[in-house]
Amino acid sequence: MNDMRQMTSLGRAIEEASFAIVDAEAGDHSFSPAEWQVVRRVIHATADFEFKSLLRFQGDAIGSGIAALERGCPIVVDVKMIEVGLNAHRLAAYGCHTHCFISDDDVMREAKMAQETRAVMAMRKANDLGLLRGAIVAVGNAPTALLEIARVVREQSEAPALIVGVPVGFVSAAEAKDAITKLDTAAIVSLGRKGGSTIAVAVIHALLKLSAEKP
């Protein structure tokens, strides 16, 4: 629904009216104009203004994310809902491909053998394939996937261009995001428990829009 070329005029009018309501109700904030484009799209996707106080931008998150997209970076995601929620046409125009390994047979088999979550083994597979360096890594569901990314960055210096760390959860989600905030890597995280695949999609769509609207 976020591909402007695929939206009908009515769909576009609804989206514009929605963003106007978000802006009007959000009140004051200290985000940069570019950061606000990300925050307002997350609020638009959730109707939850709490994200205004939960979202954190680390390093040159916006600049690094946009530059990675424009290089046609890999986009490594933890769950298929992010993959299918992302605008395939827009990403293809940048030469970006999405990678989601969580349902791969080898990942499922190795997770059982290693007594790990599938999400962890899926991120290990991405690392083994050399996909993490310079990538946008988006985690919307599995805190363990984000903890694994933090470990890889710490131990191997395989730095993604941008980590979108927005897993939702009651166990380890807040800790996983804290682990990301201790890295030097550019990142956008939602502190605490809240997050989700729709939030990850909103963040990346905001970056695509910022890239498209660059002067």
Next chain:
Amino acid sequence: MNDMRQMTSLGRAIEEASFAIVDAEAGDHSFSPAEWQVVRRVIHATADFEFKSLLRFQGDAIGSGIAALERGCPIVVDVKMIEVGLNAHRLAAYGCHTHCFISDDDVMREAKMAQETRAVMAMRKANDLGLLRGAIVAVGNAPTALLEIARVVREQSEAPALIVGVPVGFVSAAEAKDAITKLDTAAIVSLGRKGGSTIAVAVIHALLKLSAEKP
């Protein structure tokens, strides 16, 4: 991630610990035990306890939804994120198929011609194909899709077995859900602006689990 057969033991342990936290923090409520399985799974998927006061069960929502699944009903959804978030293995075991028409070429073409949203035309296509009667219809994204479903039920008595009306949005979302609450159809809605595809997935997964655990 919700297919127990596909979850690792660690994944299962995390899920169980998460639900225990939800139960402990949620406090008192007046939901039936079966309804609570739905509400707690939505809270688990969002970390947002406000859904405890937003979710409404209309008619015999749980019973009607479970019976429809066990009949192998069509599952008509507004966006692909719901389709891909649903556990395909579990649904296949019931003989259920998902239907999502929003990206179909004819839907996109006709939406532009009719000056309607793609979501509306997608629901019209489902209706034209006779898929709505006895179906579970799940709307997580597009209020206009839910308004169209309400219109079809009012005007054609094409009653779905269950409407999962949880679109998120600032324009028309609350109104669309109100329109559903005026019908006699069994429904689960999230009042107000909040909702989303992850909420729709959580509701249907809760119904699948309730069916699997029936005595």
